[in-house]
Amino acid sequence: MLRQLALSNMGAAAQVHRTAFDQAMPWLIGLHTPEEDRWFYREHIFPTCRVWG
Helix, strand or coil: CCCCCCHHHHHHHHHHHEEEEHHHHHHCCCCCHHHHHHHHHHHHHHHCCCEEE
């Protein structure tokens, strides 16, 4: 079921994004740490966007 994600889902959403990013652009693997991905989602994505999953 598709639903709007909550901040408590932020870690999983960041991981899905990282997995897709790494698959699509393998030459950039390791560009950001998992902590940086979670920070970006917490500080930029979730406050300004509706995230669905």
